[in-house]
Amino acid sequence: MNKQQLIRQIRERRNFLCVGLDTDLKKMPACVLKGDNPIFTFNKAIIDATAPYCVAYKPNLAFYECFGLEGWKALEKTIKYLKMEYPDHFIIADAKRGDIGNTSAMYARGMFEEMDVDALTVAPYMGEDSVTPFLQYPDKWVVLLALTSNKGSHDFQLTEDSHGERLFEKVLRVSQQWADADRMMYVVGATQGRLFEDIRRIAPNNFLLVPGVGAQGGSLEEVCKYGMTSECGLLVNSSRGIIYASSEEDYAEVAAQKAQELQQQMDILLTAKGL
Amino acid sequence: MNKQQLIRQIRERRNFLCVGLDTDLKKMPACVLKGDNPIFTFNKAIIDATAPYCVAYKPNLAFYECFGLEGWKALEKTIKYLKMEYPDHFIIADAKRGDIGNTSAMYARGMFEEMDVDALTVAPYMGEDSVTPFLQYPDKWVVLLALTSNKGSHDFQLTEDSHGERLFEKVLRVSQQWADADRMMYVVGATQGRLFEDIRRIAPNNFLLVPGVGAQGGSLEEVCKYGMTSECGLLVNSSRGIIYASSEEDYAEVAAQKAQELQQQMDILLTAKGL
Numbered sequence: 001m002n003k004q005q006l007i008r009q010i011r012e013r014r015n016f017l018c019v020g021l022d023t024d025l026k027k028m029p030a031c032v033l034k035g036d037n038p039i040f041t042f043n044k045a046i047i048d049a050t051a052p053y054c055v056a057y058k059p060n061l062a063f064y065e066c067f068g069l070e071g072w073k074a075l076e077k078t079i080k081y082l083k084m085e086y087p088d089h090f091i092i093a094d095a096k097r098g099d100i101g102n103t104s105a106m107y108a109r110g111m112f113e114e115m116d117v118d119a120l121t122v123a124p125y126m127g128e129d130s131v132t133p134f135l136q137y138p139d140k141w142v143v144l145l146a147l148t149s150n151k152g153s154h155d156f157q158l159t160e161d162s163h164g165e166r167l168f169e170k171v172l173r174v175s176q177q178w179a180d181a182d183r184m185m186y187v188v189g190a191t192q193g194r195l196f197e198d199i200r201r202i203a204p205n206n207f208l209l210v211p212g213v214g215a216q217g218g219s220l221e222e223v224c225k226y227g228m229t230s231e232c233g234l235l236v237n238s239s240r241g242i243i244y245a246s247s248e249e250d251y252a253e254v255a256a257q258k259a260q261e262l263q264q265q266m267d268i269l270l271t272a273k274g275l
Numbered sequence: 276m277n278k279q280q281l282i283r284q285i286r287e288r289r290n291f292l293c294v295g296l297d298t299d300l301k302k303m304p305a306c307v308l309k310g311d312n313p314i315f316t317f318n319k320a321i322i323d324a325t326a327p328y329c330v331a332y333k334p335n336l337a338f339y340e341c342f343g344l345e346g347w348k349a350l351e352k353t354i355k356y357l358k359m360e361y362p363d364h365f366i367i368a369d370a371k372r373g374d375i376g377n378t379s380a381m382y383a384r385g386m387f388e389e390m391d392v393d394a395l396t397v398a399p400y401m402g403e404d405s406v407t408p409f410l411q412y413p414d415k416w417v418v419l420l421a422l423t424s425n426k427g428s429h430d431f432q433l434t435e436d437s438h439g440e441r442l443f444e445k446v447l448r449v450s451q452q453w454a455d456a457d458r459m460m461y462v463v464g465a466t467q468g469r470l471f472e473d474i475r476r477i478a479p480n481n482f483l484l485v486p487g488v489g490a491q492g493g494s495l496e497e498v499c500k501y502g503m504t505s506e507c508g509l510l511v512n513s514s515r516g517i518i519y520a521s522s523e524e525d526y527a528e529v530a531a532q533k534a535q536e537l538q539q540q541m542d543i544l545l546t547a548k549g550l
Contacts (some may be wrong), residue, residue, distance in 0.1 A: 022378070024381070060374070060378055060381075062372070062374055062378045062379070062381035062382045062385070063378070063381050065381070065382065065385045066381040066382065066384045066385035066389065067385070067389070068347070068351060068385065068389045068390070069344065069347055069348060069351065071385075072343070072344055072347050073344060076343060076344065094374075096372070096373060096374055096398070096401075097337070097371070098371060098398065099335070099337055099369075099371055100423070100424065100425040100486075101425065103297070103335055103337045103338070104337070106299070106335075106337035106338050106340070106341040107337045107340065107341065109341045110337070110340040110341035110342070110343065110346075113341075114341060114342070114343045115343070123371070123373065123398045123400050123401075124400060124430075124431065125398050125399060125400045125420055125423075125431060125432065126371075126398075126420070126423050126425060126427050126428060126432075127425070127426070127427020127428055127429065127430030127431055127432070128426070128427040128430055129425050129426050129427040130425065130427050131427075145400055145401070148375070148400075148401050149375065150375040150376065150401060150402065150404050150405065151402070151403070151404050152401050152402020152403040152404040152405050152406075153401060153402055154402065155399075155402030155403055155449055156399065156400060156402055156442065156445065156446065156449075157400065157401075157402070159436050159442065159445060160436060160437050161434050161435060161436055161437065162435050162436065162437055162439070164437070167431065167434065167442065170431065170434060171431065174430055174431075
């Protein structure tokens with residue numbers, strides 16, 4: 001999916017919500033665990049319930065990998081289901097990959113050819129040649145980690161260099177040379193508040209994938225105040241706040257309510273921006 | 276496997292070689308491709324041929340993930356084969372994972388419980404809480420990226436902060452607080468030569484996993500001169516230089532020769548160090 005198509009989806013569906021499919025058997029309703037293929041059953045129910053209120057889905061690969069082959073089967077089945085039933089929804093594989101060039105090329109092949117997702121999260125630590133192999137696919141996206149939502153983001157990402165530039169700023173600035181804004185997004189945690197202003201100075205046109213609204217305490221209004229562009233430029237992710245809002249049989253229904261609440265807030269924020 | 280066991284293997288086997296199982300169908304001998312399960316067939320032949328000359332194996336997960344389910348099956352089968360037939364060899368899953376805490380915990384579960392490998396490579400960009408979930412397993416290891424062997428390592432890893440400390444040095448220094456040297460190793464590329472001196476000032480006792488000897492141009496002698504400790508403290512990896520040394524039917528035999536050449540060089544270097 002290219003940038004114009006993504007922006008059209010956001011305008012038409014009146015939201016910029018990404019639902020995180022961090023599907024954890026330990027948090028799953030008992031009624032789902034009793035059946036076959038609980039991971040896929042849960043994902044399918046969540047997707048069917050929330051699709052009207054979001055524009056993107058983001059399975060985090062850790063939650064599938066940890067079950068070995070069965071987990072990978074459930075992930076592949078989930079992505080096939082999304083592509084078949086909801087082809088206008090954007091799919092982000094949250095994998096935080098990144099390795100030397102020939103190895104990143106193998107990851108890219110797996111994600112963009114075999115899985116055929118739209119975007120992949122990538123870690124920047126190994127630099128340019130670890131990221132560029134992911135940028136060779138038309139209409140596929142790199143979502144590069146810039147400033148994450150967790151406590152540990154302070155350990156290295158905020159380190160100032162001898163010119164006063166923080167590491168996340170250097171990652172943004174340097175990586176702007178690797179691709180333009182129709183191929184590169186950045187992860188910026190909602191918990192970072194006003195730092196969105198600094199980010200927009202360096203990356204004015206890139207989409208930002210924003211985790212940390214909800215369970216991690218970030219504010220949607222603040223993210224939009226400092227981070228929204230004239231093309232929206234935001235995909236705000238919620239995982240636990242939607243998919244585990246109820247652990248009873250009504251889990252899908254409650255997930256839909258939570259997604260709809262966010263969609264309605266987003267509609268107002270888009271309208272206020274003239275979108 | 277704990278540190279004393281690893282050191283004993285190195286002393287007894289007279290080498291500190293890790294064979295990288297970056298198994299790429301495009302580089303595989305035609306005779307292997309014709310059969311069933313070419314990835315596992317190739318790995319098994321390479322393992323049987325090289326096991327006398329190495330102490331560790333390092334499958335890089337990208338090369339398996341890129342084939343989806345079939346790739347994961349081949350990876351699981353390879354690891355099971357290693358654990359069954361060569362239980363004294365150390366197994367490193369080269370995956371360069373790292374995510375927020377609850378997600379890293381899922382990766383850790385997948386790698387250390389399901390796969391049951393000895394060690395996992397982890398990317399440091401997201402800081403402490405992205406790494407510590409991997410440190411909760413007795414006798415399992417984190418191999419944290421510090422200074423990698425690729426060109427892109429210069430983009431961010433060498434950035435000096437306002438105190439003159441380079442990012443890789445900060446990663447080493449800060450992460451020394453997260454675990455001691457019997458749980459934490461570091462990736463340091465062989466192409467970085469004399470920087471091993473700087474690394475040993477900060478991390479005098481940790482094992483270093485050293486890629487980049489061979490195809491990438493690093494020197495084994497230089498790595499040992501500046502990086503070897505009284506406990507050896509090195510695992511030097513070679514992938515392409517061993518496993519693709521021949522693309523003919525004699526590939527396993529030639530891989531054994533290449534591994535043996537390195538083993539003999541390592542024996543001399545260990546002896547020179549009194550090990």
